[in-house]
Amino acid sequence: MKTILAALALSTALVLPGLALARPVTLTTTLNNYGGNGAYLAFYVSDASGAYMGSLWMAGGKSKYYGHLTDWHRVTAGDLSQINGITGASVGAGRRLEITLDLADALFDAGYTLHIDAAVEDMRESPNEVAVPLTTDGAGNSVRGRRYIADFNYSM
Amino acid sequence: MIRALHRWPGLLAFVLLTILAVSGAALSVFPAAERLSVPQAAAELNVAELAERIHAAYPGVEQIRRAPSGKVTVYWFDQGAPGAAVIDPATGQGVSSADPNPIQRWLTRLHRSLFLGDGGRIAMAAGALAMLVLSVSGAILVARRAGGWRRWFARLRGPLPGRVHVEIARVAVFGLALSAATALWMTASTFDLLPDGGATQALPTEVSGETGVALAAIPTLSVVPVMELRALNFPYPGDETDVFTLKTDGGTGYLDQGTGALLGWNDLTVWERVSETIYMLHTGQGASLLGLVLGLMALGIPVMGATGLAIWLAGRRGRPRIRGNQPAGKAETILLVGSESGSTWGFAATLHRTLSAAGQRVHVASMAAFDSLRYARGQRIIILAATYGDGDAPASARGFLDRLAGLDHAPDMPLAVLGFGERSFPAYCAFAEQVVAIAGEKGWSMLLPFDTIDRQSPQEFARWGHRLGAALDIQLELIHEMVLPETQTLRLISREDYGSEVQAPTTILRFSMPGASLWQRLMGKGFERFDAGDLLGILPEVSTVPRLYSLASSRKDGFVEIVVKKHPSGLCSGQLTALEPGDTVTAFIRHNPVFKPGRGSKPLILIGAGTGIAPLAGMIRGNTRHRPIHLYFGMRHPASDYLYGEDLARWQKDGRLAHLATAVSRGEQPNYVQDALRAEGAELSRLVRDGARVMVCGGRDMAAGVAGVLAELLAPDGLTPIGMKAEGRYVEDVY
Numbered sequence: 001m002k003t004i005l006a007a008l009a010l011s012t013a014l015v016l017p018g019l020a021l022a023r024p025v026t027l028t029t030t031l032n033n034y035g036g037n038g039a040y041l042a043f044y045v046s047d048a049s050g051a052y053m054g055s056l057w058m059a060g061g062k063s064k065y066y067g068h069l070t071d072w073h074r075v076t077a078g079d080l081s082q083i084n085g086i087t088g089a090s091v092g093a094g095r096r097l098e099i100t101l102d103l104a105d106a107l108f109d110a111g112y113t114l115h116i117d118a119a120v121e122d123m124r125e126s127p128n129e130v131a132v133p134l135t136t137d138g139a140g141n142s143v144r145g146r147r148y149i150a151d152f153n154y155s156m
Numbered sequence: 157m158i159r160a161l162h163r164w165p166g167l168l169a170f171v172l173l174t175i176l177a178v179s180g181a182a183l184s185v186f187p188a189a190e191r192l193s194v195p196q197a198a199a200e201l202n203v204a205e206l207a208e209r210i211h212a213a214y215p216g217v218e219q220i221r222r223a224p225s226g227k228v229t230v231y232w233f234d235q236g237a238p239g240a241a242v243i244d245p246a247t248g249q250g251v252s253s254a255d256p257n258p259i260q261r262w263l264t265r266l267h268r269s270l271f272l273g274d275g276g277r278i279a280m281a282a283g284a285l286a287m288l289v290l291s292v293s294g295a296i297l298v299a300r301r302a303g304g305w306r307r308w309f310a311r312l313r314g315p316l317p318g319r320v321h322v323e324i325a326r327v328a329v330f331g332l333a334l335s336a337a338t339a340l341w342m343t344a345s346t347f348d349l350l351p352d353g354g355a356t357q358a359l360p361t362e363v364s365g366e367t368g369v370a371l372a373a374i375p376t377l378s379v380v381p382v383m384e385l386r387a388l389n390f391p392y393p394g395d396e397t398d399v400f401t402l403k404t405d406g407g408t409g410y411l412d413q414g415t416g417a418l419l420g421w422n423d424l425t426v427w428e429r430v431s432e433t434i435y436m437l438h439t440g441q442g443a444s445l446l447g448l449v450l451g452l453m454a455l456g457i458p459v460m461g462a463t464g465l466a467i468w469l470a471g472r473r474g475r476p477r478i479r480g481n482q483p484a485g486k487a488e489t490i491l492l493v494g495s496e497s498g499s500t501w502g503f504a505a506t507l508h509r510t511l512s513a514a515g516q517r518v519h520v521a522s523m524a525a526f527d528s529l530r531y532a533r534g535q536r537i538i539i540l541a542a543t544y545g546d547g548d549a550p551a552s553a554r555g556f557l558d559r560l561a562g563l564d565h566a567p568d569m570p571l572a573v574l575g576f577g578e579r580s581f582p583a584y585c586a587f588a589e590q591v592v593a594i595a596g597e598k599g600w601s602m603l604l605p606f607d608t609i610d611r612q613s614p615q616e617f618a619r620w621g622h623r624l625g626a627a628l629d630i631q632l633e634l635i636h637e638m639v640l641p642e643t644q645t646l647r648l649i650s651r652e653d654y655g656s657e658v659q660a661p662t663t664i665l666r667f668s669m670p671g672a673s674l675w676q677r678l679m680g681k682g683f684e685r686f687d688a689g690d691l692l693g694i695l696p697e698v699s700t701v702p703r704l705y706s707l708a709s710s711r712k713d714g715f716v717e718i719v720v721k722k723h724p725s726g727l728c729s730g731q732l733t734a735l736e737p738g739d740t741v742t743a744f745i746r747h748n749p750v751f752k753p754g755r756g757s758k759p760l761i762l763i764g765a766g767t768g769i770a771p772l773a774g775m776i777r778g779n780t781r782h783r784p785i786h787l788y789f790g791m792r793h794p795a796s797d798y799l800y801g802e803d804l805a806r807w808q809k810d811g812r813l814a815h816l817a818t819a820v821s822r823g824e825q826p827n828y829v830q831d832a833l834r835a836e837g838a839e840l841s842r843l844v845r846d847g848a849r850v851m852v853c854g855g856r857d858m859a860a861g862v863a864g865v866l867a868e869l870l871a872p873d874g875l876t877p878i879g880m881k882a883e884g885r886y887v888e889d890v891y
Contacts, residue, residue, distance in 0.1 A: 036261070037261065037265070062346060062348065064348055070389070122256045122261075123240075123255075124238065126238070
């Protein structure tokens with residue numbers, strides 16, 4: 001189990017004017033035993049129209065592999081400044097990643113969607129592995145990913 | 157310097173490199189196995205056709221990937237469930253699972269990071285760097301040992317570990333250097349130290365907004381052969397802004413999902429191309445045959461590590477501690493040592509001990525430490541010098557010649573030089589000779605004439621000691637005790653006596669094989685591995701100095717046979733020739749790899765006189781494959797000392813000996829083996845031209861005479877015994 005505490009880990013795009021209020025949100029991601037090397041995971045948010053808003057976390061340290069997180073790479077054009085200071089290690093098969101972030105209140109119940117892209121060496125890329133709307137009611141609900149994520153939820 | 161640069165990284169990285177090599181060799185098999193096992197696409201198949209087939213079989217297809225081995229993998233979603241399979245390009249249908257091979261994955265992680273993440277990657281990269289340093293320094297050492305880069309593949313001589321080490325190295329070094337250099341590049345790339353990351357893709361912003369183009373109607377796909385395909389990504393269902401993404405060997409392109417038009421294209425950057433080529437060279441993915449070759453070469457690493465360790469240990473073991481060494485400024489006798497493997501240090505220690513016991517103050521140092529200004533009370537300098545390779549300075553004498561040549565005038569104390577070497581090498585004692593030559597140019601006065609010791613002979617060393625004692629006016633008995641191998645007891649089975657009528661009493665002694673322990677059997681140690689031409693060391697009673705005799709039999713024969721001539725005052729020969737069947741001696745095997753017939757079917761010219769017949773007879777006895785052997789044998793009188801006379805006649809009859817010529821030195825027309833050679837000169841030079849190998853065994857005068865005659869006979873063909881020695885085609889066993 002990994003617990004990562006980030007005091008203010010919002011990328012600049014998410015710090016909108018007037019978003020002074022924030023609360024700690026814990027993202028818990030458990031991977032299934034897919035039988036491969038550590039997974040790279042990109043956590044990011046899009047708005048109601050589907051446009052990229054900002055990144056929350058990047059699990060995986062080597063930028064040369066970020067291209068395999070295809071959706072994230074597509075919407076950010078691989079811009080490393082999007083994840084400056086919010087990267088960690090990749091997550092092994094069967095392991096759990098827990099990230100606690102201070103997220104702006106305005107992100108919830110406003111049509112924003114949290115996406116996770118996943119990629120594993122020599123295995124299929126899984127963009128949009130998880131896509132969940134950010135709502136106060138949705139907190140604590142478990143979601144299953146498409147290929148690698150056995151269980152994902154966010155709690156406040 | 158180069159030597160240290162080879163030794164220390166080698167010793168330190170031995171374990172790491174062994175893990176790297178063995179895992180790398182195991183991994184090298186996978187690309188080849190994959191190449192052979194997966195169904196290959198037909199050469200004329202294009203991507204559009206392949207994509208159609210796959211789309212028909214897997215309507216939810218998301219991505220098609222093609223590995224350099226030709227393996228085509230399809231990833232799809234079927235009602236929200238992901239799937240993947242390796243497919244047959246001919247049908248589009250799945251043939252096997254796309255999951256990575258767990259063994260290959262385990263090996264890969266071990267190979268690149270020892271399962272230790274980035275720290276392990278850095279450790280393995282350090283291993284690769286050590287390998288690169290070892291390859292370069294090793295290559296320089298091989299060239300130096302062989303006598304130049306052009307003689308890279310010259311025949312090797314010397315002890316077995318060294319030969320095995322170099323034999324493997326000079327083939328494998330190319331592959332190892334390539335694997336190491338590419339590994340370093342890949343590590344640098346992994347850690348983002350190289351600008352070879354994928355170019356930031358300029359995604360098309362304008363799309364038609366339509367969907368549903370037929371794959372066959374996309375012109376770009378129908379012109380790309382499957383052979384060049386790397387990946388084809390399908391647009392997300394329901395996302396009309398998405399596009400087809402096509403990756404080929406040339407670059408990446410985007411295709412409109414409504415019109416099929418090519419919306420943009422990015423070529424691979426030069427850096428990406430270089431990195432991909434390097435990846436291919438290292439992993440063998442896309443070059444499976446090269447991968448197998450590199451894997452095979454990598455297997456040389458554990459062997460080179462073990463032999464390298466053996467060479468290093470032998471060098472250390474051979475160098476004894478000098479007790480009571482005097483400071484350079486206080487000693488009367490300065491003893492300088494130029495040693496390669498350490499054996500010359502043993503002689504220096506003996507000389508130091510004996511001189512000290514005679515009341516001398518002696519300073520022992522390496523020749524590299526030579527400094528004439530430090531020897532304030534020095535009265536003489538004695539140099540004991542071995543030779544490295546083709547006449548180079550041995551390890552502990554580096555820089556000596558330059559320093560000597562740089563002196564204004566020779567030191568005003570006399571010099572004695574003793575060279576150590578093996579006569580079978582073309583550059584016998586060549587370094588010691590250079591020392592003498594430069595000392596002569598400098599006008600350095602000599603205490604003793606230059607002398608040499610062949611094959612660490614304790615007897616020759618003792619004789620030289622007498623001469624040194626005479627020069628110093630002291631009684632000097634140099635008793636050099638070699639580091640003896642394990643000895644065993646041999647029991648005499650039979651003896652045959654010859655030559656007493658011609659004042660050359662000679663006996664062929666045949667001993668039974670001693671029993672061997674399981675360890676000796678497994679390791680081929682002791683008497684479990686020997687051939688005619690190897691040496692039998694005999695420890696005479698009341699002496700610790702062994703005498704060496706050439707073996708006239710091999711392990712296969714099932715007995716141990718030597719030929720001994722009784723010397724009037726010889727301690728060992730006296731004891732041996734007095735043995736009766738049932739008596740025992742203490743003995744050991746000393747391998748003599750230089751004096752062997754070698755493999756091959758080229759003719760052998762064996763030349764010997766007297767007891768020199770022993771190894772030659774053993775080789776003929778073992779010649780069951782009927783290689784053409786021509787024997788020239790000199791004796792005193794056929795009625796008295798015709799050693800192996802009956803055997804030779806029998807061997808000639810059954811084809812083991814092709815031709816026999818004898819020379820008889822007593823009688824009406826005294827004839828020496830040189831005369832026999834000259835009489836058949838035309839035939840001999842023809843044999844040598846055809847690649848025959850010459851082996852000479854006998855006394856020193858006879859060997860010199862034979863070399864002289866052969867030099868005359870071969871001169872018209874532009875061949876010389878010295879040149880043939882350098883090629884390893886002319887070998888001597890001289891005593």
